[in-house]
Amino acid sequence: MTTVGILGGGQLARMLALSGAPLGLRFLVLDTVADACAGQFAPMVVGDYTDEAALSEFASKIDVATFDFENVPAESARWLAERVPVFPNPRALAVAQDRLAEKSLFRELGIPVPGFVDIASRDQLDAAVAELGTPCILKTRRLGYDGKGQFRIKSPADVDAAWNALGAQAASVGLILEAFVAFERELSVVAVRGRDGEFRAWPLTENWHVDGVLSASLAPARVDAATQATALSHAKRLADALDYVGVFALELFCRGGELLANELAPRVHNSGHWTIEGSETSQFQNHLRAVLGLSLGSTRMLGHACMLNWIGAMPDAAPVLREAGGHWHDYGKEARAGRKVGHATLRADVPTELAESLRRVGESLGREAQVEPVIAALR
Numbered sequence: 001m002t003t004v005g006i007l008g009g010g011q012l013a014r015m016l017a018l019s020g021a022p023l024g025l026r027f028l029v030l031d032t033v034a035d036a037c038a039g040q041f042a043p044m045v046v047g048d049y050t051d052e053a054a055l056s057e058f059a060s061k062i063d064v065a066t067f068d069f070e071n072v073p074a075e076s077a078r079w080l081a082e083r084v085p086v087f088p089n090p091r092a093l094a095v096a097q098d099r100l101a102e103k104s105l106f107r108e109l110g111i112p113v114p115g116f117v118d119i120a121s122r123d124q125l126d127a128a129v130a131e132l133g134t135p136c137i138l139k140t141r142r143l144g145y146d147g148k149g150q151f152r153i154k155s156p157a158d159v160d161a162a163w164n165a166l167g168a169q170a171a172s173v174g175l176i177l178e179a180f181v182a183f184e185r186e187l188s189v190v191a192v193r194g195r196d197g198e199f200r201a202w203p204l205t206e207n208w209h210v211d212g213v214l215s216a217s218l219a220p221a222r223v224d225a226a227t228q229a230t231a232l233s234h235a236k237r238l239a240d241a242l243d244y245v246g247v248f249a250l251e252l253f254c255r256g257g258e259l260l261a262n263e264l265a266p267r268v269h270n271s272g273h274w275t276i277e278g279s280e281t282s283q284f285q286n287h288l289r290a291v292l293g294l295s296l297g298s299t300r301m302l303g304h305a306c307m308l309n310w311i312g313a314m315p316d317a318a319p320v321l322r323e324a325g326g327h328w329h330d331y332g333k334e335a336r337a338g339r340k341v342g343h344a345t346l347r348a349d350v351p352t353e354l355a356e357s358l359r360r361v362g363e364s365l366g367r368e369a370q371v372e373p374v375i376a377a378l379r
């Protein structure tokens, strides 16, 4: 009996556990809170990620460890890696945790990135805003997610406000200033690399964010073969360079046909949730296969799929369940503003069918604004 340990017990751990059940896998989740939603399907160790007693208990009961979030303290990941196989490896995790290290690696590998400058002081911010121009975005180097820890500088007059909001974090988590990319679309590569280096990717996904949080994903993205090939080659180069094992997402901005890399998510990713019903093998199952050294499953897509995120509170399930290709995911979390509590995936064989299904669901739930850009992309 193989037990997979997962650091972090959110919805990603929950969906990993659900997808691992048919493989006969056991799971153990380490989380700081006892009511983490993965705990509904897997036993838990409750404790701090840096607490040696909790980590020891966790390590002693598992065969392999992986992550449900990227902000696991790098020290803890290294401590675990001395005792049990850990995938992805702690170095890949450390790079993905730091926007400066991440963007520097992209650049080194010839993967284009928006302009960026490391910021340690107010003077450096002034100089960097002059260099990159406005608009630009000040971000914390570490610990940001769902658009948190970011300040958009629309004009030089906003620099004071940006420094007031984030300046205090320059010494702790670090800051980075990025040029703002007026992209036409956001894309992500969700891909998997096995222990033997085998690489597979799902078709490119197009993503829409609202207030920095993913709102909808469409696959396959409406891109030409050359864009698809470039994106996949960036993802493969990155995974090979990091000796990455498992599923990851590479977030990309597409502007004037050019791809600019935004960030690497070293884990299964929200923009890959559609793979559960929309592809031969889901990202969750392939992540488990990768970390266990099993054969990777096909990433072939079945028709067209759109995922809609439910943020804050779950809507009525009925309109989605009425759809022939409608699939419902309730993470079993308490409602809270800004929190990802569930998602739906709509799948259809042809784009027009998917657009119709989205229109019906959007109208029934009063979420026309959420589905509208996806319907437009399907035209």
Ligand code: ATP
Pocket (backbone or CB within 6 Å): 114, 137, 144, 145, 146, 147, 148, 178, 179, 180, 181, 182, 183, 186, 209, 212, 213, 251, 262, 263, 265
């Ligand atoms: P997550 O990890 O949840 O994807 P995050 O907090 O790490 O989010 P980013 O991915 O850096 O944040 O930014 C969130 C969103 O904000 C992006 O998907 C994009 O829509 C927008 N954004 C971020 N950086 C830029 C940029 N340089 N130019 C234009 N838009 C940006």
Ligand code: MG
Pocket (backbone or CB within 6 Å): 144, 145, 146, 263, 265
């Ligand atoms: Mg991120």
Ligand code: MG
Pocket (backbone or CB within 6 Å): 251, 262, 263
């Ligand atoms: Mg992101």
